[in-house]
Amino acid sequence: MNLRIWKYILLLVLAAGVATARAERPMLIHSHNDYTRCVPFYQAYAQHVASIEADLFLHDGRLLVGHDEEDLRADLTFGKLYVEPLVELFARNGGRAWRDSDETLQLMIELKSETDPTLRAVTELLDRWPEVFDVRRNPHAVRIAVTGRVPAPEDFDRYAPYVRFDGAWDVDYTPAQLERVALVSANFRDFSQWNGKGSILPAELPRLRQVIDRAHAWGKPVRFWNAPEGTTTYYTFYNLGIDYINTDRPETCAAFFADFGNKNFRIGDHRNAEEGVTGTKRLDKTTRDFRGFQNDKLQLSKGIDIYRPTYRNDGGQGPVRNVIFLIGDGMGLSQILAAAYANQGLTTLQMKYIGLQRNNALDAFTTDSAAGGSALATGERHANRHIAMSVDGEIYPSLSDYFHDQGRAVGVLTLGNVADATPTAFYGHSVERDNADELTRSLLDGRIDLLCGSGIRQFRERQDGIDLVGELSKRYTFARSTEALGQGSDPIICIDERMDEAAEESNLTLLADATRASIERLQRRSDRGFLLMVEGAKIDYAGHSCCLPGSVIEMLSFDLAVAEALKFADSNGETLVVVTADHETGGLVLLDGDEHTGRILGVYTSDDHTPAMLPVFAYGPGADRFCGTYLNTEIPRRIRQLTE
Numbered sequence: 001m002n003l004r005i006w007k008y009i010l011l012l013v014l015a016a017g018v019a020t021a022r023a024e025r026p027m028l029i030h031s032h033n034d035y036t037r038c039v040p041f042y043q044a045y046a047q048h049v050a051s052i053e054a055d056l057f058l059h060d061g062r063l064l065v066g067h068d069e070e071d072l073r074a075d076l077t078f079g080k081l082y083v084e085p086l087v088e089l090f091a092r093n094g095g096r097a098w099r100d101s102d103e104t105l106q107l108m109i110e111l112k113s114e115t116d117p118t119l120r121a122v123t124e125l126l127d128r129w130p131e132v133f134d135v136r137r138n139p140h141a142v143r144i145a146v147t148g149r150v151p152a153p154e155d156f157d158r159y160a161p162y163v164r165f166d167g168a169w170d171v172d173y174t175p176a177q178l179e180r181v182a183l184v185s186a187n188f189r190d191f192s193q194w195n196g197k198g199s200i201l202p203a204e205l206p207r208l209r210q211v212i213d214r215a216h217a218w219g220k221p222v223r224f225w226n227a228p229e230g231t232t233t234y235y236t237f238y239n240l241g242i243d244y245i246n247t248d249r250p251e252t253c254a255a256f257f258a259d260f261g262n263k264n265f266r267i268g269d270h271r272n273a274e275e276g277v278t279g280t281k282r283l284d285k286t287t288r289d290f291r292g293f294q295n296d297k298l299q300l301s302k303g304i305d306i307y308r309p310t311y312r313n314d315g316g317q318g319p320v321r322n323v324i325f326l327i328g329d330g331m332g333l334s335q336i337l338a339a340a341y342a343n344q345g346l347t348t349l350q351m352k353y354i355g356l357q358r359n360n361a362l363d364a365f366t367t368d369s370a371a372g373g374s375a376l377a378t379g380e381r382h383a384n385r386h387i388a389m390s391v392d393g394e395i396y397p398s399l400s401d402y403f404h405d406q407g408r409a410v411g412v413l414t415l416g417n418v419a420d421a422t423p424t425a426f427y428g429h430s431v432e433r434d435n436a437d438e439l440t441r442s443l444l445d446g447r448i449d450l451l452c453g454s455g456i457r458q459f460r461e462r463q464d465g466i467d468l469v470g471e472l473s474k475r476y477t478f479a480r481s482t483e484a485l486g487q488g489s490d491p492i493i494c495i496d497e498r499m500d501e502a503a504e505e506s507n508l509t510l511l512a513d514a515t516r517a518s519i520e521r522l523q524r525r526s527d528r529g530f531l532l533m534v535e536g537a538k539i540d541y542a543g544h545s546c547c548l549p550g551s552v553i554e555m556l557s558f559d560l561a562v563a564e565a566l567k568f569a570d571s572n573g574e575t576l577v578v579v580t581a582d583h584e585t586g587g588l589v590l591l592d593g594d595e596h597t598g599r600i601l602g603v604y605t606s607d608d609h610t611p612a613m614l615p616v617f618a619y620g621p622g623a624d625r626f627c628g629t630y631l632n633t634e635i636p637r638r639i640r641q642l643t644e
Helices: 003-015 042-046 078-092 115-126 153-158 175-179 202-217 231-240 250-257 333-343 369-378 399-405 436-445 468-473 482-486 510-525 538-544 548-572 634-642
Strands: 028-031 051-059 062-065 106-111 143-148 163-167 181-187 222-225 244-247 322-328 353-358 409-417 450-454 477-479 492-495 530-536 575-580 588-594 599-604 614-619 628-631
Touching (some): 028 250, 042 250, 051 078, 115 143, 231 588, 322 548, 333 614, 399 634, 450 510, 482 492, 510 530, 510 548
Parallel strands (some): 028 051, 450 492
Antiparallel strands (some): 575 614, 588 599
């Protein structure tokens, strides 16, 4: 495909708004050697970079783009590659570089041939479109910065006022000269030999900071050229306060810094908070009412308390009357670690008996919540989308059925929709997870004593013609607030729409409070013991949304519920607590952080489930049975063995 066709396609894409504006650039991205791109200018522009560089020669009276003179081609002119596209875009975008943004674009011109004639040829060309290149005519105009063969500071005022220059950190500029300096650039290799892996040598940091500090004292951004490039470089330079990333891979660099507020978290720090909503578009049918993570609420003013267990009955051989089975939907080791660093500890990590479970589905390498949750509920491997049922339609009894048949109370509690895959695996059966009518109709069998979560629509907007609320009210107390859990001992279905909201400071204890109340109610319900499944549903939602702050806050909400389970286990002495996940969501990778402040930086490699191995934490009598490595189906099988 030739350059002209590429240009036409990209102009159409950009006009459609792909290069959308962000509230703030966390880093200024500089497309170094931009003319080497497959499609010069447009590739970098589409990434919404802050600066684009073109190397120029004045050759036989023409401004040609190239790194070396022998590489020059008559058709690769400065006008065709950079000036004409900018003129077209400014006309299309109402006198701006981007239609929906006040951000400006810098065009850095590296003079490769003699300074004065080359620069005068440049300004002669740019002067034809002052509305595009002269900030005196248009405050949104392209900023022109000259590098390479920069004129002496005393000659700055010989050139057009809209032209500014690349500065040197060790030059003493007069105030007037400093006004003409656009940024400060330095050769990274003059200060460090770091290769972009690991950490910069401590002995090299003071010299780098000297350059950064002087540029910032002048009020100028700083750029290091001839620097390494890669993920570690990106966040290291960000942490150092370097303003421009000098990149030969603008797509990769821009992707790293895109949506940066959702890759960072620190309790008490609101600097990365963004406007708008993250998520809501990739969830399943039953969870479509979730309104997403409200970005301005994805902060906490303080961390949560950590419960220190007594370990009095931990790992012992005593009887197991009660089981509290906590499932963090989408919770992998990285989600746990992120929350642990942010909070500087978790109750979950106080549990001493730890195993690892594999969670592949029967028909796919990567499980969904239906197969994963059903395996944890029944002890049988499942095909994706199946709820406690084989591919042939055979019903697999769940732990709920097992405990009910023993005369013990059964509770299912979720910080999400009660008709979603994980909770239904503990009370329903179907070959399709979206069969909400069929699954919730299973509640009429009366085999559970407590159900709590969100999702009133699943009970009222039905296709099967059943007045499910009316029918269930004959068997259950039907409540609309979790406060009802603490009153009485009758079977209860509690549909509280607050359980559908993302965790935030105002409701962080909602799941923990419901867990405590559910334990108390199940105790009143049966003196033979109980099973309570507690799901932290929206750890998964945060993974689908690639939202690290959401993941951390949902994890902390879940950890508070774990604390309630351990407190009861310590007071009771006959309670087994098991904490695990149905799968990991998002492929979260932690890249950087600070143990002292709790700052963490992480990126997601997917917006879906991954087949990562998952931790299994156990506490109480029989907890030692959960050490080792095994399939997820082993967890309910071992629970049954311990409660026989």
